[in-house]
Amino acid sequence: MGLADRLGMAGHHLAIDWDLTPSDTFAMFESWGGKDQERIRSNSELHYYFYIDNWQSPAKLCLMERGVKHAKILAHIDCPQEMLEKCVAVQGRAVLDQSYAINEGIKQWLLEKIIGAEDLSLVIPVDNSVPRESMETGLPKKGEGSPVSQAIGLRSTGIVLTEKEAAALAGQHNFYDSRHNPQGGFSNALFDNGDGLTVTDLATGLMWQRGGCDLTTSRNVQKYVVELNQQRFAGFSDWRLPTMEEAFSLLESQVNVKGVYLHPCFSKEQPFIFLADQRKPGGCWFMDFKQATTFWASGSIPGGFGRVCRSV
Numbered sequence: 001m002g003l004a005d006r007l008g009m010a011g012h013h014l015a016i017d018w019d020l021t022p023s024d025t026f027a028m029f030e031s032w033g034g035k036d037q038e039r040i041r042s043n044s045e046l047h048y049y050f051y052i053d054n055w056q057s058p059a060k061l062c063l064m065e066r067g068v069k070h071a072k073i074l075a076h077i078d079c080p081q082e083m084l085e086k087c088v089a090v091q092g093r094a095v096l097d098q099s100y101a102i103n104e105g106i107k108q109w110l111l112e113k114i115i116g117a118e119d120l121s122l123v124i125p126v127d128n129s130v131p132r133e134s135m136e137t138g139l140p141k142k143g144e145g146s147p148v149s150q151a152i153g154l155r156s157t158g159i160v161l162t163e164k165e166a167a168a169l170a171g172q173h174n175f176y177d178s179r180h181n182p183q184g185g186f187s188n189a190l191f192d193n194g195d196g197l198t199v200t201d202l203a204t205g206l207m208w209q210r211g212g213c214d215l216t217t218s219r220n221v222q223k224y225v226v227e228l229n230q231q232r233f234a235g236f237s238d239w240r241l242p243t244m245e246e247a248f249s250l251l252e253s254q255v256n257v258k259g260v261y262l263h264p265c266f267s268k269e270q271p272f273i274f275l276a277d278q279r280k281p282g283g284c285w286f287m288d289f290k291q292a293t294t295f296w297a298s299g300s301i302p303g304g305f306g307r308v309c310r311s312v
Contacts, residue, residue: 006120007063007074016115020049020066021101029068046070050077050110052084052100055291059084061106063123069215077114078122079106133258135210137265139192139199148189151205154245156311158276166244166277166285166294175248176261178292185253190263197234199265204249205312209239212270212307218284221274221306228308239308241276244294246309247287261292270305 004014020028046067053060053073061077061084087103102110113122152173161169170177176184189202200207213224221241229237252261258268272288272295279285279296286295286304297303 003114003120003123006123007125014048017047017049018107020047022051022099023101025066025071029066029070048074050102050106052087052102052106054088054098054100059088059100061102072128073126074128075126076124077110078124079109083109133268134264135196135267137190137192137199137210139190139263139265141194142191142200144191148202151203154204154206154249155243156240156246158241158243158278160278160280161244161285162280163296166279166296169244170248173245173248175245176251176253176292177248177294178261180293186249186251188249188263190265192265193234195234199263200312201249204246206242206246206249206309207234207236207312208250208266209233209308210265211267212273212305214269215303215305217303218274221304224306225308233308236310238310240310241274241306242287242309243276244285244287247273247275251287251289251292253292255292260289262289266307270307272304273307274304 002014004010004012007014044067046065049064049066051062051064053062058081061079062073063075063077065072065074083106087106088100090103091100114120154173167180169175170181170184173186174184175181175186187203190199191202192199193207197211198207198209213221216224225239225241228239233239250262250266252263255261256264258264260266260268260271266289271290272286275285275287275294277285283296283298284303286297288295
């Protein structure tokens with residue numbers, strides 16, 4: 001049995017790219033060029049590589065299938081844990097991105113134990129079947145919920161924030177932040193607007209888009225907002241990107257059944273979104289709903305999804 005057969009991909013040519021690393025993939029598949037200035041332009045071209053996922057302990061060795069705007073973990077590999085921990089330690093645990101390239105030792109182990117082996121019991125396929133996302137809100141309609149005495153006032157205009165300033169924001173209103181305020185938590189008062197598109201939070205006085213736009217650039221997400229306003233999305237023309245505080249107000253302290261730290265009324269298809277705030281000395285701020293924290297990255301390459309809000 002070959003690796004493709006083990007993964008239920010019999011007859012598929014599964015060639016491992018041993019030189020491909022997680023840091024290469026974003027530029028190669030989403031922007032203007034990564035490794036050796038290569039940019040993949042064909043939607044049908046797929047690449048396969050191994051990497052270490054250290055977002056949660058213990059670290060896992062994964063086999064990834066990557067294409068243009070496509071990323072799917074095909075399998076976890078039961079590799080000796082000490083090899084993974086050593087590889088992570090050498091590259092540094094403090095980096096923001098917890099996806100690590102494999103080292104030569106792990107490569108040789110894979111060649112011997114996986115690629116050249118007949119017994120592939122160490123390969124654990126990942127079930128990637130995707131059930132249709134439920135968009136039922138389970139929320140009260142306007143006028144049905146308990147009244148809120150007074151909505152908190154949150155900054156609605158984007159500013160420039162240093163990393164230190166951004167790290168302190170969640171604590172100001174005791175918002176949940178998995179890195180900087182893990183004991184925090186905010187009580188929303190969401191109700192369903194009945195349009196299938198939006199919900200309103202009486203606790204913050206904000207109306208939120210439940211879905212959003214696909215992965216895009218900082219420039220194009222601004223165009224997306226303009227288009228929504230021109231079209232009077234959900235009947236309004238004053239939509240905007242949320243500030244960091246506004247996005248923090250949506251975070252739940254527990255991950256939901258969709259794999260994001262949000263009320264289930266929101267779509268999982270926008271796992272991290274552009275914010276109205278910029279980073280000092282440079283870059284864009286994002287809210288990561290899968291990790292329940294903020295991060296920054298360049299906005300000049302495709303790097304985020306869009307979800308808008310408006311003040312009511």
